[in-house]
Amino acid sequence: MYHYDNYDQTLVDERVAQFKGQTERFLAGELTEEQFRPLRLMNGLYIQRHAPMLRVAIPYGLLSSRQLRMLAQIARRYDQGYGHFTTRQNIQYNWPKLEEVPEILEQLATVEMHAIQTSGNCIRNTTSDHLAGVAQDELEDPRPYCEIIRQWSTLHPEFAFLPRKFKIAVSGAQKDRAATQVHDIGLQLVKGDDGETGFEVLVGGGLGRTPIIGVMIRPFLEKRHLLSYLEAILRVYNRYGRRDNKYKARIKILVKELGQDQFAERVEAEWAMIRDQLLLDQAEINRVQAFFQPHPYAELPAEDAILAAHKQCDAAFAAWFRHNSVAHKVPGYRVAFVSLKPLGIAPGDMTDRQMDAVADLAERYSFGEIRVTHTQNLVLADVRQSDLYELWQALTALDLATPNIGTASDIISCPGLDFCSLANATSIPIANGIQQIFDSLDYLYDLGDLRINISGCMNGCGHHTVGHIGILGVDKKGEEWYQITLGGSSANQASLGERLGPAIAKEDVIHAMEAIFQTYREQRLDDEAFLETVRRVGIEPFQERVYGDH
Structure with missing residues (x-):
């Protein structure tokens, strides 16, 4: 790192x-x-x-x-x-x-950390794929480019007071795990016609009050032009972005008002004036890439007999292995997720004792590194398969081994009204209430891949508009109500959820969720995932069940 x-x-x-x-x-x-x-x-x-x-x-x-x-x-x-x-x-x-x-x-x-630009109308933390560097579907590790962007954007005088906050995400894999299409700028590493790697550039994505999927303005950008092109985009935004209305100040509004082609033309014109003044040379790329070289992996067999025996004899471990670990690009290793979604805890919360313990586990099993995911969990990315059982035992003792990654109880949630002064409604109690539905893991696993996102206000910090099921808290004359959307996604085929119907009273949300789950089980074909079912049948069957049961 x-x-x-x-x-x-x-x-x-x-x-x-x-x-x-x-x-x-x-x-x-x-x-x-x-x-x-x-x-x-x-x-x-x-x-x-x-x-x-x-x-x-x-x-x-x-x-x-x-x-x-x-x-x-x-x-x-x-x-x-x-x-x-x-x-x-x-x-x-x-x-x-x-x-x-x-x-x-x-x-x-003292440990090379800070809080600079984590708020305010500036370029925020550049994010990436939590499997960067270890994913089997990766074209190239995106983290060096994230670091280059971080160094370029930190305290950049021209972008310290933008019209509104600004977010950049970079992905280097076939599967978009960085939600690039819902960022102000999304960068996807791709191969050009000559076989060289560069960036597909997306702009104008964003969630919150006006959710919009980003649009592509350049299919291939050479790496040496990365910073100059980003600067051109930011200059256009800084010059033409709204400052009279914060709800219309994001770049997504500017792109929508100008149109994809006209916005791209303005960026290209700006870029033509600066492209040769801010070149990212290969020596600098190599310098930063040197910090992200592969760990000294051991030569291990692809299959581990002891691991296979533990999976055969211990059903709880087998469930954790199946749901909380994924394949690694190096034979003999696996990526392990640390679930921060046990029942009754605010999603994403972690105690000081748990942090200390996971730091110890990272040193013992994963080269001393930990990753944070967009879904409010942690990752130990480089675990030997032969160590997985011991790791699982340690995580279980820490209440960090709930076998639910990617399931309906792996809920993304903002802090909501319990903490946030902007919120209209609570989020954490709704998340905990939904988790309580799944007293049976068989029922949870039967629902398959299902992403639930909860936000306590229109700012959308819980990314509710791209949840397979999205829940938005609203205020009605001092009472908490919730709007439900279906069919959202921040993955490759990104989409915004469609509103199911009128807002539902707080006490009815869990009943509505049970009705949605039951409708899905009735409507799906074979092993069809929830999102696929919604896209195939539409929201009408879910509407009939939810509002018909009211």
């Missing part, structure tokens, strides 16, 4: 010292709340319902065991003993004291 050089460390240390002075001036009354607000947002600090919330950047979701231990220490010392992993591969702390935030940032800087 990438390690700071002197420039990186100096930049972060200076930003910590700067914010410490700003915070002291604010607490002394020398800065007003209005003056302090943009300064704290530049450093990832929000004011939530009950306390400040600090969002810490985890670039492209990659952590070292040392960094995870620091996150545990911060949770223990400055919060209430836990952190919350987000859909942007970051971590949030919901209970820090304002006066202690500069000290937290000082601690983060």
Whole structure:
């Protein structure tokens, strides 16, 4: 993984010292709340319902065991003993004291971490595939390009005050696990006609109040032009993006209003003026790629007899292996998921004790690295197959081995009204209520691949519009109601969910979900997945069951 050089460390240390002075001036009354607000947002600090919330950047979701231990220490010392992993591969702390935030940032800087640009109208954390570097379907590891983008965009003076927040995702695999089509810019590594690898460039995707699937504006971009082309897109957005209405300020609105062709023409015109001034040379690509070389894998047999025996004799382990691990590109290894979705816990929450323990497990079994997924789970990406049973036992003891990855109980959820000052309704209780439906794993597994996403407001931090089932909390005269959508996806054939019907009262949501599950079981063909069934039969059968039963 990438390690700071002197420039990186100096930049972060200076930003910590700067914010410490700003915070002291604010607490002394020398800065007003209005003056302090943009300064704290530049450093990832929000004011939530009950306390400040600090969002810490985890670039492209990659952590070292040392960094995870620091996150545990911060949770223990400055919060209430836990952190919350987000859909942007970051971590949030919901209970820090304002006066202690500069000290937290000082601690983060000692392990090459920060909170810069995790909030505000700037380029946010660049995200990627959580299987980058180990996926069997990968054309090329996208993480070096994420790191190059991170270095280019951090404290970029031209893009510090954009019309609105800006998000970039990079994928290098055939299967899009980075949701590139619903980002402001999505970059997909592809091969050109000459066999060289470059980028397909998508723009104008986004969720929230106005969800839109991104459009392709360049089918192939040479790697040497990556930064100049990104800069051209950002310049066009900075110049023409709306600033008079925050709900119309995202680049997706600009692309929609101009149209795909006209937007692309403006980018190309801007790019023509700067393309030769900001070239990404191969030496720099090679330098960054050197940080992401394959680990020293052992030569192992593709099949492991001891593993096979454990799967045969232990049904619980076999279920975990089937649902919480996937194939690795190196024979003898496997990717293991750490489920942060046990029953009764807010999706994505992890205690300090669990973080410390997973850091230990990463060092023992996975070269000391941990990844954060978009689905609010963790990954140990490089586990020997012969170690999987021991790893499963350790995770089980930590309540981190719920065998539910990719199932209906592996729910994505924002913090909702329990924490967020923007929320209209709670999210966590709805997620917990749905999980309680599955007292039988057989019932859960019978439903197959089913993604449920929950958001407590139109900002859509739970990505409800691209859930196979999406749930959106709305306020009706002070009461919590929920809109349900079906048929969304952020994968290769990305789609936005279609609204099922009128909002449903909070007490009826679980009943509606049971009706949806039952309708799917009746309508599906053989092993047809939920999304395939919805796309084939439409939402009418689900409407009839849900609203007919009301």
